[in-house]
Amino acid sequence: MKNGESSVNINKLVNAANIHVNLGGVSMEMNPQKVLDMETVALDDTNSELIIIDQTLLPGETKYLRLTSQGEIWTAIYELQVRGAPAIGIAAAYGAYLGIKNSAAADYDAFYAEFKKVKDYLATSRPTAVNLFWALDRMEDCVKCNREKSIADIKTALRKEADDIKAEDIWVCKSIGEYGLTLIEPNIGILTHCNAGQLATAKYGTALAPIYLGHEKGYKFKVFADETRPLLQGARLTAYELKSAGVDVTLICDNMASMVMKNGWVQAVFVGCDRVAANGDAANKIGTSGVAILAKNYGIPFYVCAPTSTIDMNCATGQDIHIEERKSEEVTEKWYATRMAPTDVKVFNPAFDVTDAPFITAIITEYGIAKPPYNKSLTEIFAKKDAAKK
Known part of the structure; x- marks a missing residue:
């Protein structure tokens, strides 16, 4: 996996939390003292996956889902597999990045049109949580602010923006506390x-x-x-x-x-x-x-x-x-x-x-x-x- 605050080292996470890895996903037998060490939302950029804890299964089972398609990410937000306004925002930001990561657009206008489709689709998943729209708007602003750069550089900027949204949330929560x-x-x-x-x-x-x-x-x-x-x-x-x-x-x-x-x-x-x-x-x-x-x-x-x-x-x-x-x-x-x-x-x-x-x-x-x-x-x-x- 690439370096970055929001990327998850799944092997480290597995060892720390005493969880079992199955072909169907990552399911858990968790050491309860390690709950606060586990990541709710993370990015595996190498495999182009959004990793979340499926909260619909708690507390009986802790299972990590690896989401690759926009449909999977949309469903995870709608079905409350990932929930909580800040976590939804983080998931949406990474979802927007993953949705455009493999774009083959040759120019900015085509790239922006593809991004808008991804953004507008994810925005339909939940109507009330303002963080969903706030995070997606930040990602769109990132695209617009970098319009003079290459498509590859815009994608890099989008990844960084999503990482920043997650890092800022940690600071925000501690400050509120x-x-x-x-x-x-x-x-x-x-x-x-x-x-x-x-x-x-x-x-x-x-x-x-x-x-x-x-x-x-x-x-x-x-x-x-x-x-x-x-x-x-x-x-x-x-x-x-x-x-x-x-x-x-x-x-x-x-x-x-x-x-x-x-x-x-x-x-x-x-x-x-x-x-x-x-x-x-x-x-x-x-x-x-x-x-x-x-x-x-x-x-x-x-x-x-x-x-x-x-x-x-x-x-x-x-x-x-x-x-x-x-x-x-x-x-x-x-x-x-x-x-x-x-x-x-x-x-x-x-x-x-x-x-x-x-x-x-x-x-x-x-x-x-x-x-x-x-x-x-x-x-x-x-x-x-x-x-x-x-």
Whole structure:
């Protein structure tokens, strides 16, 4: 494999994690203490493969998928084999690079036309996560900025841009974790919903970053993880991650959050997000808004951990965020040996909901903490980001 931060040495990874390699892919018997050392999304440039952990199989099996075609990459994003806004963005960036890597275009215009087809196709995989479009737009900007170079040099620039997106995500998540730690004390109870951890990002996660960094410092957090119906990301992924990392985690059904809050067991809520509007409304996994309302009722601070890549200042309010509705089978039969709902019953299955800004105590970004009014504070965050780039 070629050198580069985002390339994966699969042999090293296999040895470190005690996983077995089969002809059908890489499946696992994993050393649980090594979970945070494993890469969620990686590039094998030599073999032109995007390597991801198939998150639909966790926690029972950890399997690495090697994706080569655009159809495979599109399906992996749509079917949540790779999920979490930052991880989706990284996968899309590498997918765009792989989709154009072997282009035989002889001139820029032909190359750009091919790239646009790849970009537009990948963009149809998920409608809500703004990181998908943000990453693809960055890749397109890279093509345009290098139009005077040779086609070979443009391809090299695209590879570097995808690597940069991944490397930046690691820094972003650690920064969010450090800012998040300033808002809490050691030994408190924390509740989280869905999965915004290592599996959703390149490293640490967003909502779980303060927990992981605090754990490294010896803070004895007690974490309550909502199961997160209907796809159970909290039960399958968050509980799995935290337990593997040695964090004190208790899994609860979504409808138990009120009780643990009322009992005084929770002093802060941390969640991730897929898109934040300019007014501070935040779209996250379905059920998040209910948690925010409960937290407000019990006087518990509710924090949204949001990389600036997920903040859409062109989106005025949460009403402008398109909410993906997924297939009914996820509710009626996905996790059951036999169907648990009446045949042909109507099902409403939105993948996300929007938490209104008044229920959000603060939005934690890699460039600082935004507090109400968010139109003002988020603008200041982006000013700080722009200044840092100069």
